[in-house]
Amino acid sequence: MTRTSILKHVFAVALACAAATGAMAQEKVTLVVSNSQWLDALRGEGLWNAVKAYEKTAPNIELKALGIPSKDYGDRLMTEFGAGAGPDVAIIQEGVFYALADAGLLVDVGAAAEGVALNTTKDNGIVDGVTLGVPWQRAAYALIYNSKLTEAAGAKVPTTVEELIASARAVQEKTPGSIGFTARHQISDFSGFYMDFQSWAYGYGVNWVDGNGKLTIDTPEAVAAVTAFKALYDAKVIPVGDDFPTQRTRFKEGQVGYSIDNSGGTLNIASGGTTKGSDIHAAAMPFAHPGAHQQIYVVVNANSKHQKEATAFLKWLMSPEGQAGLRKASGPDMLATDVPLDPAFVAANPWATTFAEVATKSHSVLIPGHEVETTQIMRPVMEAVEEVLITGTDPAAALAKAQKRVDGMF
Amino acid sequence: MSNQALLERPAAVPAPTSRKGRGPQGIARLMPYAFVVLPAAYLLVFMFYPLGRQVYLSLTRTRLANPNRSEFIGFGNYERLFGNPEFYSVLRITLTYSIMAVVLGVAVGMIAALALNRPFRGRTLVRGVLLFGWAVPNVAAALVWLWIFNERSGILNTVVTGLGLERISWLTSTDMALPSILLVTVWQVAPFVMLVMLAALQSVPEEVKEAAVIDGADKLSVFRAVTLPHILPTLQLVSLLVMVWSIRRFDIIYLLTGGGPVGSTSTLIVKLRQVAFENHDLGMSSAYGVVGLMLALTVAAIHALFNIRRQRSSSR
Numbered sequence: 001m002t003r004t005s006i007l008k009h010v011f012a013v014a015l016a017c018a019a020a021t022g023a024m025a026q027e028k029v030t031l032v033v034s035n036s037q038w039l040d041a042l043r044g045e046g047l048w049n050a051v052k053a054y055e056k057t058a059p060n061i062e063l064k065a066l067g068i069p070s071k072d073y074g075d076r077l078m079t080e081f082g083a084g085a086g087p088d089v090a091i092i093q094e095g096v097f098y099a100l101a102d103a104g105l106l107v108d109v110g111a112a113a114e115g116v117a118l119n120t121t122k123d124n125g126i127v128d129g130v131t132l133g134v135p136w137q138r139a140a141y142a143l144i145y146n147s148k149l150t151e152a153a154g155a156k157v158p159t160t161v162e163e164l165i166a167s168a169r170a171v172q173e174k175t176p177g178s179i180g181f182t183a184r185h186q187i188s189d190f191s192g193f194y195m196d197f198q199s200w201a202y203g204y205g206v207n208w209v210d211g212n213g214k215l216t217i218d219t220p221e222a223v224a225a226v227t228a229f230k231a232l233y234d235a236k237v238i239p240v241g242d243d244f245p246t247q248r249t250r251f252k253e254g255q256v257g258y259s260i261d262n263s264g265g266t267l268n269i270a271s272g273g274t275t276k277g278s279d280i281h282a283a284a285m286p287f288a289h290p291g292a293h294q295q296i297y298v299v300v301n302a303n304s305k306h307q308k309e310a311t312a313f314l315k316w317l318m319s320p321e322g323q324a325g326l327r328k329a330s331g332p333d334m335l336a337t338d339v340p341l342d343p344a345f346v347a348a349n350p351w352a353t354t355f356a357e358v359a360t361k362s363h364s365v366l367i368p369g370h371e372v373e374t375t376q377i378m379r380p381v382m383e384a385v386e387e388v389l390i391t392g393t394d395p396a397a398a399l400a401k402a403q404k405r406v407d408g409m410f
Numbered sequence: 411m412s413n414q415a416l417l418e419r420p421a422a423v424p425a426p427t428s429r430k431g432r433g434p435q436g437i438a439r440l441m442p443y444a445f446v447v448l449p450a451a452y453l454l455v456f457m458f459y460p461l462g463r464q465v466y467l468s469l470t471r472t473r474l475a476n477p478n479r480s481e482f483i484g485f486g487n488y489e490r491l492f493g494n495p496e497f498y499s500v501l502r503i504t505l506t507y508s509i510m511a512v513v514l515g516v517a518v519g520m521i522a523a524l525a526l527n528r529p530f531r532g533r534t535l536v537r538g539v540l541l542f543g544w545a546v547p548n549v550a551a552a553l554v555w556l557w558i559f560n561e562r563s564g565i566l567n568t569v570v571t572g573l574g575l576e577r578i579s580w581l582t583s584t585d586m587a588l589p590s591i592l593l594v595t596v597w598q599v600a601p602f603v604m605l606v607m608l609a610a611l612q613s614v615p616e617e618v619k620e621a622a623v624i625d626g627a628d629k630l631s632v633f634r635a636v637t638l639p640h641i642l643p644t645l646q647l648v649s650l651l652v653m654v655w656s657i658r659r660f661d662i663i664y665l666l667t668g669g670g671p672v673g674s675t676s677t678l679i680v681k682l683r684q685v686a687f688e689n690h691d692l693g694m695s696s697a698y699g700v701v702g703l704m705l706a707l708t709v710a711a712i713h714a715l716f717n718i719r720r721q722r723s724s725s726r
Contacts, residue, residue, distance in 0.1 A: 075687045082475045099690055103475035186582060188668030190688070241561030241582050376689040387672045390583060405496075 029309045030062045034077065035091035038067030042271050046329035053325050054316050061309060074099075081105045081301060088304040089313060091136050094124060094295040094364060098371035106132040107300040107307050112314035118336050124364055124371075125297050133297030134314050135336035136326075139262040140293040140359035141199040142282045144351060146275055149175055149257045158286045161228040164258060168237035171257030180237030182247035182259040183229075187386050192244055194378040195294060195365045197385060199260060200225045203287025208367045208377070215370065215406050217381055218399035226388055226395040233389045251275065260285055262294060263332040263355040270349055282354035293334075293362035334359040373410070380405040461703070468696035477692060487697040496673070500698075504677040504705070507588065507595075507663075508656035514596045515652050516645070519603025526604065527611045537608075544601035552665035555594050556581075559666075584674040587667050591675055594662055599655070603648050610644035611637065643720070650713040654706045678702040 033051060038044050048065055055061060066087050068076055074096040080086035081100055092100070100106050110131035113122065121135035143164075145157070153174035155167035168180025184193040201208070204225035210216045232238065239247060248265060250256050252273030261269070270277035285291045298317060300310040316322045318336055327339040332352035346352050366374045384398035468487055472480035491497050526537055543551070558564050559580035567577045580590045614637050622632045660679045663669065669676035669684065676684075678698055686695035 078475045078687075078690070082473075082477045084478075099475050103473060105475060186668070187670030187672075188581075188666070190668060239562050241559070241564075241579065243556070372690070379684070379688060383670075383672060386670060390579075390671050 027060045028062060029060060029306050030064055031089055031306060031310055031313060032064045032066050032087040033089040033091070033313075034066035034068060034073075034087040036068055036070035036073040037091070038065045039069060042268060043329060043331065047326070050322075050325035050329040051317070054313055054322070057316055057321070058309075058312070061313065063313075081303065084303050086301045086303055088301055088306050088310045089298060090301060091296060091298050092133075094297065094366055095371070095374060097125070097133050097297045097299060098127075098366065100299065101127045101132045102372045105302045107302050107304070107311065108132065109134055109300050109311050109314050112311050112318055114315075116318045116337065118318065119334070119338050120360070121295060121334060121336055124295060124366075133299040134318055136296040136298045137264075137330055137333035137335060138293050138295050138359050138362075139264040139333050140355055140362040141196070141260055141262050141285065141291045142266075142351075142354050142358050143258065143260055143285050144251075144266050144269070144280055144282045145258045146251065146254060146256060146279055147281050148254065148275075148279050149178055153257070155257070157281075157283045158258070159284075160286050161232060164286045165232055165235045165237065168232075168258055169235065172237060177255070179239050179247075179250055179256045180235075180258065181232065182242075182244075182251060182256050182261075183232070183238055184244045184247075185233060185238060185240065185386075185389060186243070187382060189244055190379065190382060191375070194375070194382050195292065196260065197225075197229070197382065198363075198365045199285060199291030200229050200287070201292075202363050203285055203289050203291050204228065205289050208381075209369055213369055215367075215377060215403075217377075217403040217406050218396065222381075222399055223395045226385055226399065229385065230388050230395065249273070254279075260291075263334075263352070263359070264294075266351060266355070267331040267349075270351070277349035277351070280349070280351045282351035284354070284358060290358065290361040290363065292365045293359055295364055332356065376409065377406055464696045464699050464703075467692055468694075468700045470693045472692040472696075474686060474690040474692050480693065483693070487694050490694065491697050491701070499673060500676050500678055500681045501701070503588070503673075503675065504657060504702075507592065507659075507675075507677055508653055510592050511595045511599060511656040511659075512649050512652045514592060515599035516603050516649055518596055518600040519648075520607050520645070522600060522604040523607035523611055526608055540604060541601045543597045544599075544605075546598075548598070548661040549665065551594065551598060552662050556666060559590055581667055582671055584672050587671055587674050591663055591666055594666065595656065595659070598662070599652050603652065606644060606648050607641065610641040614640045643717075646713060646716055650709060653709045657702055657706050657709070678705070 035047070038048055040047070044067070052063055055063060074093060077086060077090055077092060077096060078099060081090075082103065082105070097106075108130050112134050113131055118135065121138050122131075125131055125133035125135060143158070149171050150157075150167065153167070153170040155170040156163070158164035158167045164181065171178055172180045184196045187193060201222060205221045206219065206225055207221075208215060208217065216222075233240075239250065242250070247256070247259070248261070248269050251259055251269045252275055254273075254275045259269075266280065266282065269275065270280050298314055300307055300314065304310055317326070320337075323335055323337050323339045326335055328342055331345060332341065332349065332355045334356060341352055341356055364371075367377060370377060380402040381399070384393075384395075384402040387393045387398045388395050467477075467480065469482060469484060470480035471483050471486070522540055526533060526540075546554075558566055561567060561577055561579055561582065564580070566580060570576075570578055578586060580586050619632050619636050622636050627635065657677075658679055659677070660683065663675055663677060663680050664683065667675045669680040678701060682695045682698040682702070685691050685698060689695075
């Protein structure tokens with residue numbers, strides 16, 4: 001072998017090695033996945049680990065977490081998506097989902113759901129026949145109570161608002177310093193306030209839109225819902241002025257008898273405080289009709305350079321393996337497929353099963369046909385509710401004013 | 411001699427040659443422009459371009475999630491804005507809040523400055539303590555005040571109920587929400603006013619005050635005839651600053667009440683945020699922003715007019 005041919009071979013091998021290294025480096029794709037829940041002190045780490053398990057199935061993928069505080073999450077994502085940037089994959093509330101879908105900033109991820117038996121949580125992720133999001137979690141609302149306080153007061157599980165007021169009063173009378181009921185009641189927490197109030201509205205049979213698509217705000221059902229909420233507010237069983245994190249903390253510390261909260265909020269209450277998960281119980285809300293839920297979807301950003309890889313990741317999330325991991329980390333929330341709750345979790349948290357039941361009948365907090373404009377429509381409605389609570393305005397008059405404002409919007 | 415005259419080239423310096431602009435002299439002539447270029451570029455990119463963009467957006471129908479796909483609609487947003495009775499309520503609240511913040515903030519700050527202008531033991535310590543409100547970040551201050559105002563367990567209501575009175579809904583009643591926010595604003599603004607006015611008070615010549623006292627003037631007359639004219643330009647400037655800051659103040663109001671209850675603390679900036687991020691309507695929110703800008707410019711113009719009038723009267 002001549003010196004020239006040896007050099008040729010060495011050169012060829014070096015070239016091949018360099019090409020292989022280059023190819024390997026190119027194949028490694030980083031997907032940025034955003035979620036406000038990554039910052040959740042209770043579930044954040046567990047949820048991220050459940051998602052991160054995908055890297056074992058797809059070694060060419062690296063997942064990078066983007067955690068944004070929930071208060072700014074929707075605003076920031078919409079601004080970033082609108083500016084042609086943003087994470088590859090986003091885990092978003094239904095309201096943000098519809099706004100991004102309306103702007104054409106989401107990718108068709110129907111391939112991720114192919115061959116998977118998704119439950120009803122998938123429905124709102126399909127817009128005009130195209131799957132733009134797959135379900136992440138559904139947090140339904142239910143009535144929760146601290147059995148230590150309610151049993152001490154001899155208070156029964158209420159099935160009507162009148163009974164709820166009586167039971168909440170009984171708790172306050174029996175245990176001095178305790179709080180009968182907690183609820184959002186201030187416009188300063190508008191998003192939470194309107195989403196929570198939807199349970200009252202739906203519970204009284206409200207449909208914010210009629211068969212012709214006309215927005216119906218001042219219906220007798222809505223007046224009844226506001227009147228009932230006002231009766232509870234006036235019963236002096238709510239800690240007026242407390243923001244909701246403070247109210248949840250009070251529940252956590254064993255100071256609250258009853259509350260209407262979603263499954264995520266209840267998990268927060270049941271963890272890390274003096275009230276054990278086993279002392280918390282849940283029941284259907286004291287209304288004639290099912291209440292509301294908050295639905296979260298996983299979407300792929302149309303600005304992403306790795307849409308194919310991101311969709312493949314979503315497909316894995318919907319698979320039995322992905323859902324099993326997510327189930328462990330999600331606590332009581334309903335998932336995309338009917339994976340049963342973890343028995344150990346249910347044993348420690350008897351309230352969880354009620355949420356699983358109510359989540360199958362609950363309604364989205366968004367107004368059908370007006371999903372993008374729901375927050376805009378609910379602003380005057382909630383201002384009317386607040387006016388009734390604070391100034392004692394007649395609910396029918398306040399809602400009639402809100403109806404006028406809504407009529408002038410579009 | 412004016413500053414301009416001082417800067418002019420002395421007569422002894424030889425006249426520039428035909429190779430004007432070259433060599434060290436040319437560089438020296440360009441130096442002032444070089445110093446101006448960077449700040450000018452900064453202002454252009456970070457101030458005038460966004461402002462221009464905001465004015466343009468206010469003439470368009472633009473969705474938050476689609477800022478690059480806007481539709482030009484002329485004055486359509488302004489027509490909707492001025493035809494909406496809610497806008498006038500927002501404007502009235504903004505003006506009430508801003509004017510009261512100036513009146514109360516400047517009054518409290520001025521009184522504190524006058525008190526601290528006299529020598530007494532521990533003056534430096536008192537000055538430091540009084541500056542606390544100004545030094546605390548707004549978000550931290552808002553959170554602390556949320557607890558202070560808490561209806562059930564806040565310190566204010568503990569005092570109120572201790573006096574045998576009914577609990578007050580500081581942030582949850584339409585009558586009390588704006589005054590409560592004003593209280594926090596004054597707590598934040600007054601230390602700044604105090605600091606600036608204290609500096610102005612200390613620059614008033616003692617001999618003039620002494621001469622007035624020798625002429626038989628009492629304390630009030632000395633203040634009116636000597637001190638006030640000296641500190642008036644500073645007072646006007648500080649009032650302008652507090653007014654403009656109040657027009658654009660967001661964090662304290664948003665964190666304490668979010669514009670509620672029943673819109674009683676909804677100022678232009680709080681409304682702007684609501685329209686942009688709840689209604690996703692960037693065009694209309696920009697129109698609110700332009701109205702706020704016009705309001706601030708009007709205040710600045712009034713201040714400039716006062717300045718011109720004062721300069722004219724002092725040059726006579």
